[in-house]
Amino acid sequence: MTLRKHPGDLLLLGLFLLPVVVVAPALPWGSQGWLYSLAELAGVFALSAFLLAGMLSARIPGMDPWFGGLVRLWTIHRWLGFSAFMLVMAHVLLLALATLPMSLGTSVATLFPPLSHWEVWVGWAAFLNMLVFIAPTLGFIGTLHYQNWKRLHLLSAPALVLALVHTLMLSATAWVWWLLSALALAAIAWRKLLSPRLARKPYVVDGIDKLARDVVELRLRPKGKGIRWRAGQFVYLTPMDRSLLAGYGEEHPYTIASGSGDDELKIGIKAVGDATRALLDIKPGAEVRIEGPYGTFFENAALAQKGTGLPGEPRKQLWLAGGIGITPFVAGARDRVGNTVAQGPDACLFYLANRPERAYYLDELVRIAEACDGFEVHTHYMNEHGVITRDYLAERCSDFAERDIYLCGPPGMINHLQTLLRHEGVPAHRIHTEAFDFL
Ligand SMILES: Cc1cc2nc3c(=O)[nH]c(=O)nc-3n(C[C@H](O)[C@H](O)[C@H](O)COP(=O)(O)OP(=O)(O)OC[C@H]3O[C@@H](n4cnc5c(N)ncnc54)[C@H](O)[C@@H]3O)c2cc1C
Structure with a gap:
């Protein structure tokens, strides 16, 4: 289902599994024991995930819709980075366990051999490098200012190179790593060198x-x-x-x-x-x-409908906006003015603000609603009405739970409304959110 919605996922899955398919049969499953091969496999998965995360940093305009939008791509990037880190730890732990039956000394020597086995120490350097740039992302050392976090994230490049050297020195199959690293390198070169000039x-x-x-x-x-x-x-x-x-x-x-x-x-x-x-x-x-x-915010409903395989008219929409999260809906409303092609399905907007002065786009939105059929605007002021409830929505938009629902606003508002909508039985594929703090 997800492949119909996001055809790019097939490419990601193929690239992620390619090294395993190539390397796994050549692992010493019989001779050195399955635990040892499992340790190697964890290392292979770790580097695949790391390289794929590097490729996903490319950010090429026009390509992200294949993957469900840039926000989704960043989420996948983050998960790949996190998985790579966990898999590296599994790789180390399994190597220790696989060699422990021989003796404790062998186990220690496998992980910490003499310096002449520099390829193992390069692996450790990659791991420590990874630890430094991933720690703030995982919140281990509190949160950094965004620009500092971004600078620290540049350490991912040397970590990737070190992990590659470690693998190439120890792996019998090199071509698959050269292929993936060329793609990751091209993606990083585009992002850091070419896109500032060309995009x-x-x-x-x-x-x-x-x-x-x-x-x-x-x-x-x-x-x-x-x-x-x-x-x-x-x-x-x-x-x-x-x-x-x-x-x-x-x-x-x-x-x-x-x-x-x-x-x-x-x-x-x-x-x-x-x-x-x-x-x-x-x-x-x-x-x-x-x-x-x-991004694909307003296309997500059509994609979700395509994913379920259900034909039919696009559903009516419910737009729930808070604070500066009103901006995608302002675009959606402005699209309706004098633009018959972009009229879209009926939409009912709830503009959530603390008090009337904070509903800064309201006057224009009301003017658009007066001029356009199929577009309504309602307000909800926290100071006046308290937290928004299902009755508040139902009194103004009786079929709200039957609609495709779009949410954009502060995390607290999104969490509250998602819970409310789930209680009303709205399935997850009809709720579309845009987060303004995805990194
Ligand atoms: C898809 C999307 C759409 C957005 N649309 C709007 C909009 O229409 N109007 C609006 O006012 N804001 C919007 N934002 C939020 C806006 O990007 C941040 O408020 C802004 O980057 C904050 O920068 P700062 O230096 O002022 O604050 P900071 O204190 O540096 O950052 C505050 C928070 O903003 C986020 N942020 C900061 N810099 C970046 C960055 N370069 N990339 C991604 N996230 C960052 C981080 O979560 C950070 O914690 C949007 C964000 C996203 C992800």
Whole structure:
């Protein structure tokens, strides 16, 4: 089912299993015992997962929909990294256990041989390197500031090289590792060297609309040919204005808030840290670079329906937005204005905010709802109504649990609504969420 929804998964599975298929038959299953071969197999799986995680860092615009969107790809990347780390530990533990029946000394000497067996020590160096860059991701040493975490993550490159050297020196089958490492290297070279030059398009800030004390909407005009996008997609924006207090040259993901037919690219930004706060003061004429678009937020329902094999009309939609998580829905609403192609199924939007002043896009959304059939807007103010309930939703949208449901907002809101929807019997494949903190 997932392969019908995400055809790219077949490629990922093939690449992940290829080394095992090639290497497993050549392992010494009989001569050195199955535990020893299992230890080797854990090492093979670990390097496969590590190399695949490297390949998934490529971020090529237009390719992520094959895999269910960039957010899903990052989730797979993270799981692969975590699995590689756990498998390396299993590799070490199984090697110790496999040689323990001979003697404790043999077991220790297998793991810590004389320095002349440098290929084993290279393996240890790879493991320690991995430990350093994975520890903050797993929260072992608290959370790092995002940019520091990103810098530390660069250690994954030497860790990968060391793990490869270790494996190539000890493995009888080399070609499969050369093939996968060439793909991983190409992916990393694209991401770090080529994409900043080839994939980022120059745009100019045409105007800035202040929506609230800490929220602005940037209107961007391409210098040359701009990107094309669909509602619900996001881009990486890199400010190239040295007068900004922070964030010069840093790429950050933001959802496109303009409709797909708009001339301008509109990005709603809420200040949460250094880089976003600095953008509140960006001036018209400043240059930014735009990379993308990425994501499949509004296509997920069609993909889920395809995955179930059920034919039929697209279902009506329920949109639940909180805080700056309103931006994909603003794009969806703007798409409906004067754009018959992009009308889409009926949609009912609940705009969740603490108080009326925090519903910064409300006036425009209400105007769109008045002008477009099949689009409704409701508000929910936490200060006034408390936590949102099923009765609150049902009074305003009686068939809410029968719809395809889209959620975007702070984690607390998403968790609460997911629990509420599950209690109402909404199956998971009809609930689509966009997280703004996927890394
Ligand atoms: C798919 C997606 C769409 C988003 N759309 C919007 C939007 O429309 N409007 C909006 O205001 N915000 C959006 N965000 C969030 C926005 O990217 C962060 O608020 C911003 O990057 C914070 O940077 P900072 O330096 O100001 O804050 P920091 O204090 O550095 O970061 C705060 C948190 O933001 C995340 N973050 C920071 N930098 C990055 C990065 N380069 N890549 C990924 N995550 C990062 C981390 O989880 C971090 O903990 C979106 C995020 C994602 C993943």
